[in-house]
Amino acid sequence: MKSAGGRLLAGLELHRDAAQPLHRQLYGQLRTQILTGSLPSGTRLPSTRTLVAELGVSRITVVSAFEQLTAEGFLRSRAGDGTYVDTLWSDNAPRQPLSRPPLSERGAATSSRGADLSGEAPQAWAPAESESFVASQVAASAFPxxxxxxxxxxxxxxxxxxxxxxxxxxxxxxxxxxxxxxxxxxxxxxxxxxxxxxxxxxxxxxxxxxxxxxxxxxxxxxxxxxxxxxxxxxxxxxxxxxxxxxxxxxxxxxxxxxxxxxxxxxxxxxxxxxxxxxxxxxxxxxxxxxxxxxxxxxxxxxxxxxxxxxxxxxxxxxxxxxxxxxxxxxxxxxxxxxxxxxxxxxxxxxxxxxxxxxxxxxxxxxxxxxxxxxxxxxxxxGHLHAHLRRTRRLYAARQDALLEAIDQRLSRRIQAEQVDAGLHVMGWLREPLDDIEVARGLAAGGVYTYPLGEYRVTRRLPPALLIGFAGTAEDHMPEAVGRMAAAWDRWEQLGARS
Ligand SMILES: Cc1ncc(COP(=O)(O)O)c(C=O)c1O
Known part of the structure; x- marks a missing residue:
């Protein structure tokens, strides 16, 4: 078979400043070309000397990549005749676009993307650059x-x-x-x-x-x-x-x-x-x-x-x-x-x-x-008892700070009452909005809460947000709630314009 040197070389791109060594990059890219069928079985590869010259890498880089691919059955060398793509993998390469079954019904019931595997990845649990009022968050700074x-x-x-x-x-x-x-x-x-x-x-x-x-x-x-x-x-x-x-x-x-x-x-x-x-x-x-x-x-x-x-x-x-x-x-x-x-x-x-x-x-x-x-x-x-005593005091103060800040900055939007236990208060919306939409709008502004709507099974419930207080420092609470108010204003303005 004719050499695929030109096509192969055009498809290779090695980066000297990448974390991965050059021989691993070369190995990975050749392997992908074989697995995807773009280097079909029987293709003769350029000689190591050609690759060294064209890619500007050392001989040991090319030889290591070839040796690894040969050991894994991707390449085969014939004495005195060069190196070829082996039939083992390349004949099984997918010729058509990937078609796989969807998730099972049970899998889909628990997946945030439903049955589809191609949707976007779920949101990061604790994104950086955010105010998190996520209900299950504890005070990381208080961890013993x-x-x-x-x-x-x-x-x-x-x-x-x-x-x-x-x-x-x-x-x-x-x-x-x-x-x-x-x-x-x-x-x-x-x-x-x-x-x-x-x-x-x-x-x-x-x-x-x-x-x-x-x-x-x-x-x-x-x-x-x-x-x-x-x-x-x-x-x-x-x-x-x-x-x-x-x-x-x-x-x-x-x-x-x-x-x-x-x-x-x-x-x-x-x-x-x-x-x-x-x-x-x-x-x-x-x-x-x-x-x-x-x-x-x-x-x-x-x-x-x-x-x-x-x-x-x-x-x-x-x-x-x-x-x-x-x-x-x-x-x-x-x-x-x-x-x-x-x-x-x-x-x-x-x-x-x-x-x-x-x-x-x-x-x-x-x-x-x-x-x-x-x-x-x-x-x-006895450390858990001591930790519980400390965090109970800390969280009680954080809850007070949250309720005070809500009173000052958000009372026209939500009504929240003190709780005797747990890590969140219920923020009942004063307007009949969709709480899932509100939570999304706030998240777009970098402020994270859980909407009550996600906890429902079938009942219609008054709209509310679960607002966690344990993860936000008392002295930061006014600023954090201020950001929530600002994100809410922004979301409302965007909604009003669209
Ligand atoms: C009521 C309730 N049950 C269960 C869990 C899950 O706990 P775990 O983190 O141990 O899986 C939580 C966590 O937030 C919770 O609030």
């Missing part, structure tokens, strides 16, 4: 960095077998003990360490529970509005969700006369309804437990938001009230410490512990043992 570093260092260099092998699928035993002490003390669960399984945050617990407890098609009751990623975990298993409204006593029970089959599972946030912030009344708690018993259904109690309390005492968990073992409690260190450490737990009825541990190790393996060991010490040496 020195203590955490010391505790990690204590375990990081360990040559112990348990620290260097696969971790126990139930979690590191000392951490299970420390978590049991903590939840019994702070949340009145009344569990043993054997009932605690360590997870990579609440999200992993929801995913495992969805696989373990539900078959595709089983109905799940969720709060409407309710926590988004918990709901998506159930939907991603092919389970339809049925939203129940939230009133002044918490989530309302589903109308049992209205539906053919009862839901197999209900996912609730009794301590502090997410996102509205309502504490479920004792009477409603009793009704939900009776509902689970009557229908043979599970209740997943999402208790991720209850320790950061500024006034009053949280009511104990449903788990602690449930004698019939229908309740599973999910907790997380994302808000009390930081979401980046990805540690949480699931507290289960005894007979669910082993099935959960097996499913959990298939779905995600336990979290890194070194992190679990550091968290064990963090809990058992």
């Amino acid at each position: 960095a020195a203590t955490w570093k010391r505790l990690l260092g204590r375990h990081a260099g360990s040559t112990e077998q348990f620290m260097n092998g696969y971790g126990d699928p139930h979690g590191h035993r000392p951490l299970r003990e420390a978590i049991a002490d903590y939840v019994n003390d702070v949340r009145g669960l009344g569990c043993t360490p054997d009932q605690v399984i360590v997870t990579s945050g609440a999200q992993q617990a929801f995913n495992v529970l969805a696989v373990l407890l539900l078959d595709a098609g089983d109905t799940v009751v969720v709060e409407d509005p309710g926590h988004i990623s918990g709901r998506l975990a159930f939907q991603s298993q092919g389970c339809p969700v049925r939203g129940v409204p939230v009133d002044a006593e918490g989530a309302v029970l589903p109308d049992e006369n209205d539906v053919e089959s009862p839901a197999r599972l209900a996912c609730l946030t009794p301590a502090r309804q997410h996102p509205l912030g309502i504490a479920m009344s004792p009477a409603r708690r009793a009704e939900w437990i009776a509902w689970a018993e009557r229908n043979g259904s599970w209740i997943v109690e999402d208790d991720c938001d209850s320790e950061l309390r500024y006034r009053g005492k949280a009511l104990p968990t449903l788990f602690g009230l449930d004698l019939s073992r229908h309740v599973i409690t999910v907790g997380s260190f994302s808000k009390v410490l930081a979401p980046s450490i990805r540690l949480g737990y699931c507290v289960l009825p005894e007979d669910l512990v082993e099935p959960f541990a097996s499913a959990s190790s298939i779905i995600g393996r336990p979290p890194a043992t070194v992190l679990q060991a550091a968290l064990t010490d963090f809990l058992s040496e």
Whole structure:
């Protein structure tokens, strides 16, 4: 076959100042040309001497690239006759535009792009150059960095077998003990360490529970509005969700006369309804437990938001009230410490512990043992209690600063009231706007909030924004809220003109 030297050379572009060495660049570009079919099989490549002269690189650069491509089956050299593109890869090169199936229905239900793979990448979680009032954000500056570093260092260099092998699928035993002490003390669960399984945050617990407890098609009751990623975990298993409204006593029970089959599972946030912030009344708690018993259904109690309390005492968990073992409690260190450490737990009825541990190790393996060991010490040496005391004071002050700034700069647009716990207030819009559009408009101006509309299942809700206060310093709050007001004005002006 005729040499492809001219065409090949025109397609090569090597950059001396790039981070990647020249031989890797040459290798990568030749490989792409072969894989995409632009260098068909049997093509004879220019000699190394020609490439050296034309590309202005050393012989070793060309030889290294050729050797690597030959080792991987892309090139073949014939003694005394030059180097050719091998048939192995190039005959399989796609000749037509790429056509691939869309995501599965379950995949599409959980993907921000729907079934389509070609859409834009989702927005960065915490973009730089922004004011973030994102509801789940904690104060990074308050993270107990020195203590955490010391505790990690204590375990990081360990040559112990348990620290260097696969971790126990139930979690590191000392951490299970420390978590049991903590939840019994702070949340009145009344569990043993054997009932605690360590997870990579609440999200992993929801995913495992969805696989373990539900078959595709089983109905799940969720709060409407309710926590988004918990709901998506159930939907991603092919389970339809049925939203129940939230009133002044918490989530309302589903109308049992209205539906053919009862839901197999209900996912609730009794301590502090997410996102509205309502504490479920004792009477409603009793009704939900009776509902689970009557229908043979599970209740997943999402208790991720209850320790950061500024006034009053949280009511104990449903788990602690449930004698019939229908309740599973999910907790997380994302808000009390930081979401980046990805540690949480699931507290289960005894007979669910082993099935959960097996499913959990298939779905995600336990979290890194070194992190679990550091968290064990963090809990058992009292650092978490100290950190909670500090952050409660800090967040209470940040909430006050936020409400004051809203009062001064945004009161004609939103109405917000003090909350007793959690990391966000509800900013109810005074005008009947689409809150998703408002949040997008603010984001375009570099100010990030979550719109209530994204938490809805089917109900129409009054428009509101969740406005997080934990991530913004008290003395910066007036400026940050000022930016929100300015972004809102700009968005409104743009809307008025279009
Ligand atoms: C109510 C609620 N549940 C669950 C989660 C998820 O927690 P994790 O980060 O542990 O997955 C959050 C996080 O913001 C939350 O607010």
